[in-house]
Amino acid sequence: MQPGDTLPSTRKLADLIHVNRNTANLAYEELISQGWAESVNRKGIFVPASLPSVSKRISTTFQKTPDFKTSFTWINKFESEVAPLRSQKPALIIDEGFPDVRLAPIDHLMAEYRSISKRFSGKNFLKYGNPKGGENLRNSIGKYLLNTRGLVASADDILITKGSQMGIYLAAQLLIEPGDFVAVGNSNHLLADATFKLCGANLLRIPVDQNGIDTDCLEYELQTKKIKAVYVIPQHHCPTTVTLSVERRFKLLELAKMHSFAIIEDDFDFEFQYEDNAYIPLDNHENVVYIGSFSKTFAPSLRIGFLSGPPEFVAAAATLRKYMDRQGDTLLEESFASLLDNGEIDRHFRKAIKIYKERRNVFCDMLAITFDGIIEIKKPEGGLAIWTRFDKSIDLMKMSNHAAANGLQICNGNSYRNDHSKVNGLRMGFASLEIPEMEKAFVTLKKALAATGPVPNLALVHNYTKVSA
């Protein structure tokens, strides 16, 4: 009821809820005394224009204790290292490597939604489905994996996830018991590190150089430690975008076999290769859990990813997934299967690769000009981000804060530092900005750099590589 509404008469109320009229009278008196109702002579009883203030909950049934606090406890497993999302809307964002959602063929997706919602007889697609995901989509992704990366996976070997993060979570929950060692790159994808820690893992940080994770260091660690799993991003390592060399791929698989550890292979943006030189995945259906995603290549809010691996592992992952959220969104899954089958996803990626390649080139040039002499970058062969290292005299926190105050959101580099790494670097996404937007962003960045203090000209001293191809 709203202020000004009339309450039923006491007689009517008494009838309605089967109480004595005296009880109804007493109830109204109590309401009036508390300020929840007011009586107007000969007119009736009303909800007053201004109600008494209440803390959070209007409850006349269950009285609140005056010292409001939560009396039960829960497990606080979460470290503070994952930064909360920013709530303000900046004019421009240099993200950490996300796709440009303006390119996503959303109209085609909508057309599939409509067509499927009309076509299915009896609306079967709205009923409960398989926790592994729709069979059509698992078949389509099987074909897609074969065509794009020579990976043979039948529908049974594939679990549809809500993006690669669910794949990482499932693998972590199934593989890791508290105290287990998990090897990760130094540095590494932040949310993956945090997910392993959530499951009680001891993170072993293995150096990452130009050829990816250093398998000799891994081998050295294996002499003294039982490692449960190794997490790798072989195509474009996060944050440094390097590709794992063929030699190290063989070495990693050999070590996995010898020491019976699992390889968690996160291949979230396999699709974006600009130099035509992608390797096929490590996945061998023995030691490898292969994780992929369309959310990171198509549009982040469309939660479609996949996990493939030995059938018994995929079955266990499907069971855990059932406990987590029962199943995926069947309508989205069916629509995506259609887009894969009719070639729309392929067309989208072919178009996007051309655009992203140009954006990568322009972004690298702008970086080299803007940060001449104080930045070290290598043009990435694929993926959606560039890894930059700044001279240690540059205060990236100051630069990020100054940029934010002027409408440009860019990370401050803290998330790439950890107990082992004090790197002064940034991962910069080039894909989501059109070239005029980049130009604007770099004007702001240049001012932000100037605001951090006098810029040293280190080009002459250190012989910094501006852009190495």
Add this chain to the structure above:
Amino acid sequence: MQPGDTLPSTRKLADLIHVNRNTANLAYEELISQGWAESVNRKGIFVPASLPSVSKRISTTFQKTPDFKTSFTWINKFESEVAPLRSQKPALIIDEGFPDVRLAPIDHLMAEYRSISKRFSGKNFLKYGNPKGGENLRNSIGKYLLNTRGLVASADDILITKGSQMGIYLAAQLLIEPGDFVAVGNSNHLLADATFKLCGANLLRIPVDQNGIDTDCLEYELQTKKIKAVYVIPQHHCPTTVTLSVERRFKLLELAKMHSFAIIEDDFDFEFQYEDNAYIPLDNHENVVYIGSFSKTFAPSLRIGFLSGPPEFVAAAATLRKYMDRQGDTLLEESFASLLDNGEIDRHFRKAIKIYKERRNVFCDMLAITFDGIIEIKKPEGGLAIWTRFDKSIDLMKMSNHAAANGLQICNGNSYRNDHSKVNGLRMGFASLEIPEMEKAFVTLKKALAATGPVPNLALVHNYTKVSA
């Protein structure tokens, strides 16, 4: 490449992959010797019509060990009690209480999808969003909870989930440490039991009678045991559909405060009340985690649910959710918010309640006629299922198997038995069948009953209540 396809010439291959032509020659010789290619004089080299048989994966890069087996281990936490989904498509299903998806206003949902995908500038809805769920939907659900059940929850107190199961999983993961006691009804919602066990809970089974979970028994257990959480379905208990009485609600809240345990309140089908007598939720923003869902009332494959509780708990749940799958599907969330705001959800429920009420009445009558004298039922005041108890001479497994062989899927009662309860009962969903479908289903059921053996006429002996209102 497919059988019959031409392979590039050795010269072309050598150019293509930057190797010496001799190397290309050697590679083709190896392929031919293994049966993967065949050379036809003066025509070229082809993929042969019949390929060598391979086990699961065609991999020339990474050789498979002959004894193919998974060499890493994972944690098998899963009990076998959750039955796998059936894969065959029966003609008719008596489910355990699901909505009729044919009634869902899917065209309105599609219209919102279209309108939102056109309206949003820059397709912002496709970018990463808040792990708690879209603010519009959290606001809309806040209003909806206030209007439908007097529950005051601000957008900050609400987390959007992928259905009630995710709410149960989040609560279980955050509250339970291995060895903790969790009190549940005897019997109880199967997947909830399994989720608590997954987290290491010791289940304490509390009897459930006509007034819901027996709080006196709970109090007795609390004298000797520290209970971490109590899981209740106060509106329509699963499986027995009973409503928790007002006296026990107060008692439960009092015990929770005294003994500092959490109440996990699963209110998955609050919407369906046929006798106009729903109670407001227990949720008091102190000890209660309140879980609701639109998946169980609207359409199971549209994964939208919510969790509300003390703000600190909701914040922790949002963090865990971020690790699980990052966030929900923004487009679905925005569309659902519109349907809530424009009253379409309300209209749907008002229409559905009328239909379901009639189906409940007809289904109860059919049960009473078909199983005259051997069944005990009570017409449920709400929800989508009827709880039936059969005379112990009736073999429900046999009945279910016979029905399945004749195109009718119905559960066999095993899932309501556990270490404490040997009940011979079935939970039968009446909502998803139109009346002619019910008639067909009951013809099959009657034959299935006859096939289980001679039916005793117990009506005279035991004075069974056919239908108690």
